[in-house]
Amino acid sequence: MDNEKSLTAVEVAELLKITKNTVYELVKRGELPGYKVGKKLRIDKEDVENYINNQKITINSVNKTSITKNESMQNEQLNEMKKLESPNDIIISGQDIILDVLAENIREKVSDIRVLRSNIGSYASLYDLYYDKISISSAHLWDGDTNEYNTAYVRKLLPGIPCLIINLAYRNVGFYVAKGNPHKINTWRDLTSQNISMVNREKGSGIRILLDEKLRLNNIDREKIKGYSIEKQSHSAVARSIARGEGDVAIGNEKVARQVDGIDFVQLQEERYDLVIRQSDLKYPIYKLIIETIQSEGFKKEIESLGGYDLKDIGKILAKT
Incomplete structure (x- = not known):
């Protein structure tokens, strides 16, 4: 396939002067042919030109408010098309060597997604997760009022965002x-x-x-x-x-x-040292792979070899916020 004839959803959106979500909806309805290369949505330039020409022919019979209505559709209806594209980068934030081992394990299993590390503290990591600057946060934040780790902070720093709190270790x-x-x-x-x-x-x-x-x-x-x-x-x-x-x-x-x-x-x-993942991200296979890796016996043995950790709950989902 000639790459110059194959366009991304973003490129099509720019050509048609519409949003990327509207492109997904056009493909979903069958008005614009699309296909996947790996996990990415692609649309042939020729099909985009045909779509433009068809719109010129039928413009008088088309409800001119349809695009506006499409763009106001609820996010729920667009999620299925968004699943066609996985994130290009996964950023795991935190400072423990367990996270470095996790990143290395995931890199060995995927080739089309970069697995990166951000070495910042727990509070800032949760803040960055809220603002979509990172993909996954680690946390070991003790709340004096509840005598518990992490749950209260996740609820406060990611309000209204359902998350999974998955244990990595106790230290x-x-x-x-x-x-x-x-x-x-x-x-x-x-x-x-x-x-x-x-x-x-x-x-x-x-x-x-x-x-x-x-x-x-x-x-x-x-x-x-x-x-x-x-x-x-x-x-x-x-x-x-x-x-x-x-x-x-x-x-x-x-x-x-x-x-x-x-x-x-x-x-x-x-x-308690935990990993925090947004539940909405579980639609992407990479996040499920990360959880499966943490829950695997091989990963547990690798962390055991480092020494200094209590792994009694490794991989367990300890809370849903």
Whole structure:
């Protein structure tokens, strides 16, 4: 097939000066022949020209308001044609290595869709998911009022958007301290000691939100914590800062603590690490493939080999919002 004679839905829309949705509707009604190349809708240029000529012949017998009516059709009626086209890119957002392994697994199974990574914190990831900047978000956001992870934040940050919350793992989180914990840092209130300085995580990260929620519930003034405004962008970065003596305490997960020499880990609680997918995206096969991959025994064994994760609920749908 000569590519110059084959047009996309967008190109046809530009030629006819209509919306892409109207092109889908014309194909659906059989007024404009269309076909798929892989997962993409294509229309021959010759068929577009024939359609234009037919409209010239029958213009007097056609209701001139039909296109306007077509464009006002409910989204529900257009969804079937939209399924002809899958997304070109899938962007998985979050900072854990589990997501890198997931992306690699999906890349091995698909060739026509790019699987990309965005390394930003949980809060910002959910925000980006709401604004369609990414495809899938990870989250480990603790809500102090419910003592639960993620569900409340997904409902608040993606209002009116039904989502699946799928578990990836559980991780221990706690304080990173110097070897031997010389300052005896064991509780949240210990952070206010004048003898210690902390290294914080950036706003929007799950650990930063955990800290701020704990400070709120314990009526601790953040301004009394030395180093509260010093921010690093990852668990590894804050752990290395403590190892270098740039601060006395930071907060992160146990897995990273075991990878950095010169620090000890003081466990505080177990956190839940989930994946958030919009239910409306399940019409695309790629999203179903991602869920099937997470639920597979092979993926579970691969994550087990990394160590440091509790995988008791991996792949389970824990909530629908």
